[in-house]
Amino acid sequence: RSPLIVIGIIGSVIALLLGLILKTNKLENPIKQKHEENNKISAKDIGELFKTRNFILGIIGAVGSIGFTLCLSTYAAAFLANETNASTGRLSLMIAASGIMGMLSNIVLPAISDRFGRKPSYMICSIGLLLSPLVLIVFKSNMNSSLPLILYCLSFLVGGCAMSLNTYVIVGESVNPMLITTAYSICLCAGEIIGGTIGPAVAGVVANKYGLTMALVFAMAFAGLCLLASVFMKETLKETATKEQEKDVVNE
Structure with missing residues (x-):
């Protein structure tokens, strides 16, 4: 009960800080278009989204990443408590540490993708997701050793940003800027x-x-869905995508 109260307090403080710090954006639309009556989002615009390969794959990736997160967060603690030899302290440590690693992942991996490309980063991220539950299954009889804790944390450090990288980065870079929030909404x-x-x-x-x-x-x-989506995604980082297009032209 006590941790839930602490979480509530933290959430209230964050809400207060956001209310005090965030300001309304008074700048003009960066793409010089205003949402007037004659350019509202239409069914035709949404239909265009579904002609974009990365958007379709983004929906699959969103199903995969959210399904993975909810399944693992719902059942991992019960699995550790009932199916493994993990002590109460080790169970708590693994859950807490994986949460911290997931937070760091949302900082580290998108930054790495700026250098090496979205597609390879997302593929590595998806492999990290696959490894997280696999570590629990493989080491269920030896959960109090250091190795499963280290591997579990590393898998979350690699895979924790699947949702961000899939939906907000790759899909966001793949669709018309006027349709970004619509694309996010459909994926979510x-x-x-x-x-x-x-x-x-x-x-x-x-x-x-x-x-x-x-x-x-x-x-x-569900992690496998993310990996499947990542394999067929088109690169969206401009420099890397341009190089890939040049290679395709040379090969042709």
């Missing part, structure tokens, strides 16, 4: 309904019948 809606609601519910039903390990297998399956 699909992700929350399929990955965030249906996914954990089905995983719970299967886990009740076959054991909590199956819930982690579901998390791995």
